[in-house]
Amino acid sequence: MDLALIEKAANAIADKHRLSIIMEVVKKGKLICGDVCEFTCLSQPTVSHHVKILVDSGVLHSSKNGRIVELTLNKEMMKQLSMFFLQLS
Protein backbone atom coordinates (compact mmCIF):
# COMPACT_ATOMS: atom_id res chain seq x y z
CA MET A 1 0.00 0.00 0.00
CA ASP A 2 1.34 3.37 -1.03
CA LEU A 3 1.68 5.57 2.04
CA ALA A 4 1.78 8.78 0.00
CA LEU A 5 -1.66 7.86 -1.31
CA ILE A 6 -2.98 7.28 2.20
CA GLU A 7 -1.46 10.54 3.39
CA LYS A 8 -3.09 12.50 0.56
CA ALA A 9 -6.48 10.87 1.06
CA ALA A 10 -6.30 11.42 4.82
CA ASN A 11 -5.46 15.06 4.20
CA ALA A 12 -8.48 15.42 1.92
CA ILE A 13 -10.72 13.91 4.58
CA ALA A 14 -9.18 15.88 7.45
CA ASP A 15 -11.34 18.94 7.03
CA LYS A 16 -14.81 19.68 8.35
CA HIS A 17 -16.14 21.06 5.09
CA ARG A 18 -14.55 18.43 2.88
CA LEU A 19 -15.81 15.63 5.10
CA SER A 20 -19.31 17.07 4.90
CA ILE A 21 -19.02 17.23 1.09
CA ILE A 22 -18.06 13.55 1.10
CA MET A 23 -21.01 12.62 3.30
CA GLU A 24 -23.40 14.60 1.13
CA VAL A 25 -22.09 12.84 -1.98
CA VAL A 26 -22.62 9.52 -0.19
CA LYS A 27 -26.15 10.56 0.78
CA LYS A 28 -27.20 11.91 -2.61
CA GLY A 29 -25.17 9.62 -4.86
CA LYS A 30 -23.86 12.59 -6.81
CA LEU A 31 -23.54 16.35 -6.47
CA ILE A 32 -22.72 19.34 -8.63
CA CYS A 33 -20.42 22.10 -7.38
CA GLY A 34 -23.32 24.54 -7.11
CA ASP A 35 -25.06 22.22 -4.66
CA VAL A 36 -21.91 22.23 -2.54
CA CYS A 37 -21.91 26.03 -2.37
CA GLU A 38 -25.49 25.92 -1.12
CA PHE A 39 -25.28 23.37 1.65
CA THR A 40 -21.84 24.38 2.91
CA CYS A 41 -22.52 28.14 2.75
CA LEU A 42 -19.05 28.59 1.30
CA SER A 43 -18.18 30.83 -1.62
CA GLN A 44 -17.80 29.35 -5.09
CA PRO A 45 -13.99 29.75 -5.19
CA THR A 46 -13.66 28.13 -1.78
CA VAL A 47 -15.80 25.21 -2.88
CA SER A 48 -13.74 24.91 -6.05
CA HIS A 49 -10.60 24.77 -3.89
CA HIS A 50 -11.98 22.03 -1.64
CA VAL A 51 -13.38 20.03 -4.54
CA LYS A 52 -9.97 20.16 -6.22
CA ILE A 53 -8.32 18.68 -3.14
CA LEU A 54 -10.95 15.94 -2.93
CA VAL A 55 -10.62 15.06 -6.61
CA ASP A 56 -6.81 15.32 -6.76
CA SER A 57 -6.53 12.99 -3.76
CA GLY A 58 -8.73 10.42 -5.48
CA VAL A 59 -11.45 10.56 -2.84
CA LEU A 60 -14.02 11.98 -5.23
CA HIS A 61 -14.47 11.40 -8.91
CA SER A 62 -15.51 14.29 -11.15
CA SER A 63 -16.98 14.28 -14.62
CA LYS A 64 -17.72 17.39 -16.62
CA ASN A 65 -21.06 17.43 -18.36
CA GLY A 66 -21.29 20.64 -20.33
CA ARG A 67 -20.56 23.37 -17.81
CA ILE A 68 -21.67 21.22 -14.91
CA VAL A 69 -19.18 19.20 -12.87
CA GLU A 70 -20.63 16.07 -11.34
CA LEU A 71 -19.03 14.70 -8.21
CA THR A 72 -19.26 11.08 -7.12
CA LEU A 73 -17.52 8.99 -4.50
CA ASN A 74 -14.50 6.95 -5.55
CA LYS A 75 -15.55 3.69 -3.94
CA GLU A 76 -12.32 2.01 -4.99
CA MET A 77 -10.45 4.51 -2.82
CA MET A 78 -12.82 3.84 0.09
CA LYS A 79 -12.12 0.14 -0.33
CA GLN A 80 -8.37 0.74 -0.29
CA LEU A 81 -8.59 2.90 2.82
CA SER A 82 -10.75 0.30 4.54
CA MET A 83 -8.23 -2.41 3.70
CA PHE A 84 -5.33 -0.30 4.91
CA PHE A 85 -6.86 0.26 8.32
CA LEU A 86 -8.08 -3.31 8.51
CA GLN A 87 -4.51 -4.51 8.11
CA LEU A 88 -3.46 -2.27 10.98
CA SER A 89 -6.23 -3.51 13.27
Next chain:
Amino acid sequence: MDLALIEKAANAIADKHRLSIIMEVVKKGKLICGDVCEFTCLSQPTVSHHVKILVDSGVLHSSKNGRIVELTLNKEMMKQLSMFFLQLS
Protein backbone atom coordinates in the same frame (compact mmCIF):
# COMPACT_ATOMS: atom_id res chain seq x y z
CA MET B 1 -20.03 7.01 13.45
CA ASP B 2 -18.82 10.30 14.82
CA LEU B 3 -17.50 12.44 11.99
CA ALA B 4 -15.48 14.70 14.30
CA LEU B 5 -13.61 11.60 15.41
CA ILE B 6 -12.90 10.60 11.81
CA GLU B 7 -11.79 14.12 10.96
CA LYS B 8 -9.37 14.23 13.90
CA ALA B 9 -7.93 10.80 13.14
CA ALA B 10 -7.56 11.68 9.45
CA ASN B 11 -5.77 14.86 10.43
CA ALA B 12 -3.36 12.90 12.63
CA ILE B 13 -2.63 10.52 9.77
CA ALA B 14 -2.35 13.26 7.15
CA ASP B 15 1.29 14.04 7.77
CA LYS B 16 4.42 12.37 6.39
CA HIS B 17 6.20 12.19 9.73
CA ARG B 18 3.19 11.13 11.74
CA LEU B 19 2.31 8.43 9.24
CA SER B 20 5.88 7.11 9.44
CA ILE B 21 5.62 7.09 13.26
CA ILE B 22 2.44 5.02 12.96
CA MET B 23 4.09 2.55 10.58
CA GLU B 24 7.12 2.21 12.86
CA VAL B 25 4.84 1.52 15.82
CA VAL B 26 3.09 -1.13 13.73
CA LYS B 27 6.43 -2.63 12.74
CA LYS B 28 8.00 -2.64 16.21
CA GLY B 29 4.85 -3.18 18.30
CA LYS B 30 5.80 -0.28 20.55
CA LEU B 31 8.10 2.72 20.58
CA ILE B 32 9.39 5.28 23.03
CA CYS B 33 9.60 8.95 22.11
CA GLY B 34 13.37 8.83 21.98
CA ASP B 35 13.21 6.19 19.26
CA VAL B 36 10.98 8.50 17.25
CA CYS B 37 13.53 11.32 17.45
CA GLU B 38 16.15 8.96 16.08
CA PHE B 39 14.40 7.46 13.10
CA THR B 40 12.58 10.65 12.05
CA CYS B 41 15.61 12.93 12.52
CA LEU B 42 13.28 15.47 14.10
CA SER B 43 14.03 17.44 17.26
CA GLN B 44 12.62 16.26 20.57
CA PRO B 45 10.07 19.13 20.85
CA THR B 46 8.87 18.47 17.29
CA VAL B 47 8.43 14.79 18.05
CA SER B 48 6.60 15.66 21.25
CA HIS B 49 4.26 17.84 19.19
CA HIS B 50 3.52 15.09 16.65
CA VAL B 51 3.11 12.44 19.32
CA LYS B 52 0.62 14.66 21.11
CA ILE B 53 -1.49 14.95 17.96
CA LEU B 54 -1.35 11.18 17.42
CA VAL B 55 -2.33 10.43 21.03
CA ASP B 56 -4.99 13.16 21.32
CA SER B 57 -6.65 11.92 18.14
CA GLY B 58 -6.80 8.39 19.53
CA VAL B 59 -4.60 6.90 16.82
CA LEU B 60 -1.83 5.99 19.26
CA HIS B 61 -2.03 4.95 22.84
CA SER B 62 0.58 6.19 25.32
CA SER B 63 1.51 4.89 28.72
CA LYS B 64 4.04 6.52 30.98
CA ASN B 65 6.48 4.16 32.63
CA GLY B 66 8.71 6.20 34.90
CA ARG B 67 10.11 8.91 32.62
CA ILE B 68 9.61 6.82 29.53
CA VAL B 69 6.50 7.18 27.36
CA GLU B 70 5.56 4.03 25.49
CA LEU B 71 3.59 4.39 22.29
CA THR B 72 1.38 1.65 20.88
CA LEU B 73 -1.22 1.52 18.13
CA ASN B 74 -4.86 1.94 19.10
CA LYS B 75 -6.21 -1.00 17.17
CA GLU B 76 -9.76 -0.19 18.16
CA MET B 77 -9.40 3.11 16.30
CA MET B 78 -7.99 1.29 13.25
CA LYS B 79 -10.99 -1.00 13.36
CA GLN B 80 -13.37 1.94 13.50
CA LEU B 81 -11.65 3.67 10.60
CA SER B 82 -11.72 0.47 8.58
CA MET B 83 -15.44 0.07 9.25
CA PHE B 84 -16.14 3.69 8.36
CA PHE B 85 -14.50 3.38 4.95
CA LEU B 86 -16.00 -0.05 4.40
CA GLN B 87 -19.47 1.43 4.82
CA LEU B 88 -18.65 4.05 2.19
CA SER B 89 -17.34 1.48 -0.29
Next chain:
DNA sequence: TCCATTAATTTAAACATTTCAATGTATTAT
Protein backbone atom coordinates in the same frame (compact mmCIF):
# COMPACT_ATOMS: atom_id res chain seq x y z
C1' DT C 1 -23.58 37.01 -31.65
C1' DC C 2 -24.54 38.30 -26.92
C1' DC C 3 -25.91 37.14 -22.46
C1' DA C 4 -26.48 34.07 -18.58
C1' DT C 5 -24.61 30.17 -16.14
C1' DT C 6 -21.10 27.15 -14.08
C1' DA C 7 -16.77 26.46 -12.59
C1' DA C 8 -11.51 27.49 -12.47
C1' DT C 9 -7.83 30.77 -11.46
C1' DT C 10 -5.49 34.70 -9.40
C1' DT C 11 -4.48 37.41 -5.58
C1' DA C 12 -4.26 38.76 -0.96
C1' DA C 13 -5.77 38.41 3.80
C1' DA C 14 -6.42 35.84 7.86
C1' DC C 15 -5.40 31.88 10.20
C1' DA C 16 -3.15 27.42 11.37
C1' DT C 17 0.75 24.26 11.40
C1' DT C 18 5.43 22.87 11.61
C1' DT C 19 9.79 23.41 13.43
C1' DC C 20 13.44 24.08 16.84
C1' DA C 21 16.06 26.64 20.70
C1' DA C 22 15.40 27.48 25.28
C1' DT C 23 13.38 26.26 29.36
C1' DG C 24 10.63 23.54 32.64
C1' DT C 25 9.11 19.14 34.91
C1' DA C 26 9.45 14.58 36.50
C1' DT C 27 12.04 10.57 37.34
C1' DT C 28 16.16 7.78 37.95
C1' DA C 29 20.97 6.98 39.22
C1' DT C 30 25.10 8.18 41.78
Next chain:
DNA sequence: ATAATACATTGAAATGTTTAAATTAATGGA
Protein backbone atom coordinates in the same frame (compact mmCIF):
# COMPACT_ATOMS: atom_id res chain seq x y z
C1' DA D 1 21.44 16.24 47.44
C1' DT D 2 23.28 16.39 42.65
C1' DA D 3 23.48 15.15 38.10
C1' DA D 4 21.68 12.95 34.18
C1' DT D 5 17.80 11.33 31.45
C1' DA D 6 13.21 11.51 29.11
C1' DC D 7 9.73 14.13 27.89
C1' DA D 8 6.55 18.52 27.91
C1' DT D 9 5.90 23.43 27.29
C1' DT D 10 6.83 28.08 25.66
C1' DG D 11 7.81 31.30 22.22
C1' DA D 12 8.96 32.71 17.72
C1' DA D 13 10.08 32.13 12.75
C1' DA D 14 8.98 29.90 8.54
C1' DT D 15 5.72 27.74 5.93
C1' DG D 16 1.19 26.11 4.53
C1' DT D 17 -3.97 26.37 4.43
C1' DT D 18 -8.38 28.48 4.09
C1' DT D 19 -11.18 32.01 2.50
C1' DA D 20 -13.48 35.25 -0.65
C1' DA D 21 -13.44 39.29 -4.10
C1' DA D 22 -12.26 39.91 -8.65
C1' DT D 23 -11.34 37.97 -12.82
C1' DT D 24 -11.10 34.52 -16.41
C1' DA D 25 -12.66 30.42 -19.12
C1' DA D 26 -15.95 27.52 -21.05
C1' DT D 27 -20.53 26.13 -22.24
C1' DG D 28 -25.45 26.68 -23.49
C1' DG D 29 -29.44 29.32 -24.85
C1' DA D 30 -31.94 33.48 -26.92
